[in-house]
Amino acid sequence: MSTLLDDDERQLQQSVRTFMDKRVAPLVAEHERARTFPWELLRELTPFGYVRGWVPVEAGGDGLSAMMQAILMEEAGRTWGSLRTTVNVQGMVARTLAGGTAEQRERFLTPMLDGTRFGWFGLTEPDAGSDAGALKMRARKRGDSYVLNGSKIYITNALGSDFGVVFARVIDEDGSDHGVTAFLVDSAESPYGCYDIPHMPVRSTTSCELTFDDVCVPAANVLGEVGGGLRLAMGAVNIGRLSMSMGAVGLSQACLEASVDFCRKREQFGKPIAGFQLVQQMVAEIATITSTCRLLGYHAARTLDAGEQGRYECSMAKYYCGESVGRAATLALQLHGGAGLMEESPVERYFRDAREATIPEGTTQMQILHLGKHLLGVSALR
Ligand SMILES: Cc1cc2nc3c(=O)[nH]c(=O)nc-3n(C[C@H](O)[C@H](O)[C@H](O)COP(=O)(O)OP(=O)(O)OC[C@H]3O[C@@H](n4cnc5c(N)ncnc54)[C@H](O)[C@@H]3O)c2cc1C
Structure with a gap:
């Protein structure tokens, strides 16, 4: 308990x-x-x-x-x-x-x-990943609509969803830039191209490329203010970081439970492998990773509940939990021996899924640079 x-x-x-x-x-x-x-x-x-x-x-x-x-x-x-x-x-x-x-x-x-x-959440572009603010997708006002041109990439579950929030830069014909803006795009009203890119982890999701070629979106579908898109996106991404951190904690817990169960049942040299010291060391390391990550994730959540923005705490949790679950899954796989590499073992899936934790919602490096800026007062980005 x-x-x-x-x-x-x-x-x-x-x-x-x-x-x-x-x-x-x-x-x-x-x-x-x-x-x-x-x-x-x-x-x-x-x-x-x-x-x-x-x-x-x-x-x-x-x-x-x-x-x-x-x-x-x-x-x-x-x-x-x-x-x-x-x-x-x-x-x-x-x-x-x-x-x-x-x-x-x-x-x-x-x-x-x-x-x-x-719905899907479309921020990342082929040339704007970690540097999301550099996105190039364009929206031009025409009458009561905006015309969208550009593409998005790695958009989760765009196949399977019938609408999404897409972030594009509103630019007038004279070139004046009104900033990144969020648009609600309904696939029935504003058809766009959507293509699945097969990927390694979380295989029951799709990871899609979206193409917008003169796609017309009613002005009534602007979400929030024109130019307020990045603020909306970053608010959502911060809670996404907490979610990814806690997903990693749950995955570490699953690695621990599977390993304890397996090591008690699997026998070599005439006894359960649970009795070997090197095996116990690996199981203890998974347990320690799980507990430390859980503490960081819960701390970030409590910080948000205290009414603070919690960006520092969510970044720290995302960084540490994302990296650590990779170690937990590697150890779980090792403990399972050959069985861990077989697709019929859940540990094979844990290992693939753990690899996702360091990339979406800001890579490990982006979280570290955010922490560095907070601690030292200097941005390493620009
Ligand atoms: C499974 C999955 C689901 C996703 N779902 C969505 C989604 O639903 N919606 C969405 O909008 N996006 C989504 N993404 C995109 C995700 O947010 C980006 O992949 C992520 O932000 C990194 O961008 P990138 O892949 O372009 O890598 P890049 O930004 O090109 O980075 C490549 C490498 O360079 C490093 N790097 C970059 N800049 C620096 C720097 N200044 N200093 C040090 N290192 C640096 C990075 O850390 C990384 O290791 C998803 C991605 C994946 C893999």
Whole structure:
């Protein structure tokens, strides 16, 4: 029993874990193999606070504490990386939409909150990854619409979603730049190109390239203010960092549980390998990684709940948890021997999924440079 949680938090953790173990875990292997995702599951997950949690009660959401969200993401990460990634992106889109007009919320947010409509979050471009502010996608005003040109890359679940939030730079014909702006793009109203790029981890998600070639988007679909897009994006990315950190904690926990179980059962030299000192050292290291990462993630969540921005704490958690889960998964695989490399072992998936943790929502290097700027007062970027 975790002494780090209060009674309500512990209750949430237990009920989500029971649901994940009984309802979700049996689905994982088949969907990962087929690279499919059971979207209907989201309708069963939203009552726990998935997707709805980051949306304030006034906007129709649950307005959960960051700590409750951390618990939800830890449990999703312990069960299925693809699910954790999916609910994270849905939560980021929903939170961004919460600041939209009543009409935008009615059309896009309300169905997201009951798990019947799904959205993507389109910031990264082929030439603007870590340097997201350098994005090149253009939006030009024409009458009551904007015409979008450019492309996005690595956009999670754009195949599988029928709308998204895309970030583009509003530029007039005379070249004046009004800044990065968020647009709601409905695939039925404003058709865009969408192509899956097969990828290594979280195989039940899609990772897409999106192309916009004179795509017309109604001006009513501008989300927030013209020029306010980067602020919206960074607000969403900060909670995405907490989500990724806690997903990594859950994945480390899964590595620990699988390793303990395997080492007790697997026998060599006439006894369970659990009795060998070198094996115990690896298991103890996974346990220590899991606990230290959990403390950092919970600390970041408590900082947000104290009303602070928590950028430093979320970056530190993302950096440390993202890197450490790679070590935890490597050790778990080693403990499983040859069995760990077989696709029928969950550890093979843990190892692939752990590799994702250091890249989206800002790479490890970006988190370190953010911490460096905070500590030393000098930006290493520009
Ligand atoms: C599985 C997955 C899902 C994703 N989902 C989404 C999504 O839904 N929406 C979205 O908008 N994006 C998404 N992304 C994109 C993700 O946010 C970017 O991949 C990430 O920000 C890094 O950008 P990049 O890949 O272009 O790498 P680059 O920015 O090109 O970086 C390459 C390497 O250079 C390093 N580097 C760059 N600049 C510096 C510097 N100044 N100092 C030191 N090192 C530096 C980086 O740390 C990295 O190691 C996703 C990515 C992946 C892999």
